[in-house]
Structures are given as structure tokens and as C-alpha cells.
Amino acid sequence: MTRHVALLRAVNVGGTGKLPMSELKAMAEAVGFAEVRTYIASGNLIFTSKLGEAAVKKKLEQQLHDYAGKPVGVLIRSAAEMARVLADNPFPEAPGNRVVAIFLDEAPATNALDDVRHRQQERLACGMREIYVHYGDGMADSRLVIPAAKTGTARNINTIAKLAALAAE
Structure with missing residues (x-):
């Protein structure tokens, strides 16, 4: 059995995509997933399964499509x-609420950050299947656009640390 973390896109953010975590x-x-638990109401799920990543993703996406x-x-x-994403944070000196990892299905292209727009004080770096962003002045006023992250979903380092800890239990 493998312990997985599922990160849903656009759930319970800004009043759209409401999905009770109990659902x-x-x-x-x-x-058929076991040891299922959620973490905060933003679409984070921890569970175990005999299935691999692709099969788990397919099953969850079908259930969610049927629901939504x-x-x-x-x-x-x-x-x-998840532990590696946390350990690989290229901005460890920054507060965890000011650094996000944008999770992607595939590794970002070598030129993934070339077409970033509206960059101000933000620092960016590519990971294995993530793009890390340090929002130096916070996210509220940022207008950063990262086309390579369009189909990804972001979690801040504090949330990633908690998910990694829960998944390691």
C-alpha cells in the first residue's frame, strides 16, 4: 500500500468549486482508498491505495466529475x-506562508519561466514537478502570471510541511 496525497485544483477558493471535505x-x-483523511478545506486528501499514481488520479477525477x-x-x-518537495524548497529562509510550490503533472520545461509576466519582487525556481514561487511582499498585490503553471495547483510551504507530516504518519 502506498500513501498518497491528492491536491485538488480550484476547490473552495473564492467561493467557487464548493466541495465539503466530508464529501x-x-x-x-x-x-476503495483506505486511511482517508482531509486537511483544511482547500482540497487536500491523504490516503493509502494499492494503485499507482495514474490510476489513483483517474479514479478521483472521475468521482469528482460525477459530483461536480x-x-x-x-x-x-x-x-x-511530498517530503522531497518540502526539502527541495529553494527559498528556505523565507516565511512558509510566502513561498508556494505549484504542483504540476509533469516536470516543467527547461524554459518554463521564460514567459512569466508581471514579475515584481517574486523569485521563481523549477523543481522536479513543481514551480516554486517566493512572494517577497506577499501574494495579495502580486499580478504574477506563470503560463507553465496554468494546469497546476499551489500550496504554501506551511501546508506542504503539514501534508508531508500527515503522509509520513
């Missing part, structure tokens, strides 16, 4: 990968 937990249990009536993106990481 998400029930969906995961309905498709539209596609809901899901990014999957193993417990070890």
Missing part, C-alpha cells in the same frame, strides 16, 4: 514526494 473523504472511500458535473483537476504525490 471528498466519502468519495475516496467509495473507490465538470472536470476537477487532481495532482497526486506519494508521501516521499
Whole structure:
């Protein structure tokens, strides 16, 4: 059994995509995932399964589509990968609430940061299947656009640390 972390895109953000975490937990249990738990109401799910990443993603996305009536993106990481995302943070000196990892399905292209727009004080770096962003002055006033991150989903380092710890239990 592998422990997975599922990160949903555009759930419970800005009043769109409302999905009670109790419903998400029930969906995961309905498709046979075990030791299911959620973390904060922004689409974070920790569970175990015999299935690999692609199969887990497919099952969750189908359940979510049936529930929402539209596609809901899901990014999957193993417990070890979540720990690596945390350890690989290129901005460890920055407060955890000012650094995000944008999770992607694939490794970012070598030129993924070439077409970033509206960059101000933000610092960016590519990871294995993530793009890290340090919002020096905070995210509230940032107008940063990262086309390579369009289908990804972001979590701040504080949330990643908690998810990594929960997944390691």
C-alpha cells in the first residue's frame, strides 16, 4: 500500500468549486482508498491505495466529475514526494506562508519561466514537478502570471510541511 496525497485544483477558493471535505473523504472511500483523511478545506486528501499514481488520479477525477458535473483537476504525490518537495524548497529562509510550490503533472520545461509576466519582487525556481514561487511582499498585490503553471495547483510551504507530516504518519 502506498500513501498518497491528492491536491485538488480550484476547490473552495473564492467561493467557487464548493466541495465539503466530508464529501471528498466519502468519495475516496467509495473507490476503495483506505486511511482517508482531509486537511483544511482547500482540497487536500491523504490516503493509502494499492494503485499507482495514474490510476489513483483517474479514479478521483472521475468521482469528482460525477459530483461536480465538470472536470476537477487532481495532482497526486506519494508521501516521499511530498517530503522531497518540502526539502527541495529553494527559498528556505523565507516565511512558509510566502513561498508556494505549484504542483504540476509533469516536470516543467527547461524554459518554463521564460514567459512569466508581471514579475515584481517574486523569485521563481523549477523543481522536479513543481514551480516554486517566493512572494517577497506577499501574494495579495502580486499580478504574477506563470503560463507553465496554468494546469497546476499551489500550496504554501506551511501546508506542504503539514501534508508531508500527515503522509509520513
